[in-house]
Amino acid sequence: NAGVTQTPKFRVLKTGQSMTLLCAQDMNHEYMYWYRQDPGMGLRLIHYSVGEGTTAKGEVPDGYNVSRLKKQNFLLGLESAAPSQTSVYFCASSYSISHTDTQYFGPGTRLTVL
């Protein structure tokens, strides 16, 4: 079991470029999440998905889009990157919506926007 994996691990973009971050989980989890972590800040929820084909906005959704075409994958897109999106991005998954269910995190993607 690989758990939650993220691709790529590192990326440097120029302002205005676009990219997609891929998250994959092999635990058959229904719920998937994208967070960002900035220095001195906790993790903040960007978007989440309650199942294949469904997504919802989190706390900081502006500038990002997501898609969940397959249950095991959750993609985070930046259409026009900005320096304010320099951050470490974490994907997570959980079995159900129950707030007592553990969220399992991937290793993160460190993104720098110049």
Added chain:
Amino acid sequence: DQQVKQNSPSLSVQEGRISILNCDYTNSMFDYFLWYKKYPAEGPTFLISISSIKDKNEDGRFTVFLNKSAKHLSLHIVPSQPGDSAVYFCAASGPLAGSYQLTFGKGTKLSVIP
């Protein structure tokens, strides 16, 4: 407005002694609390949790205490070991805005000195 606060950015403890990490919350609708541990270049991993119907939960060297009236929880690690050196995030969940998403504190970096 920060709803989950970890007011100590860092903490240093001697190996073998007790580590006490603190967390305060402001939203009385939170009813489940978690601690996550994060090593550098890795994603957060679940450590221990507590429901609002309890005031203590213990798992080996780790104990979480919840004081609902003070809206305060703490994580005790006894005895502390060098491998416990990491960033610890407090998180809370509850029926905020109709969903059960996690709200994270900013984290406390624990250093256990051999």
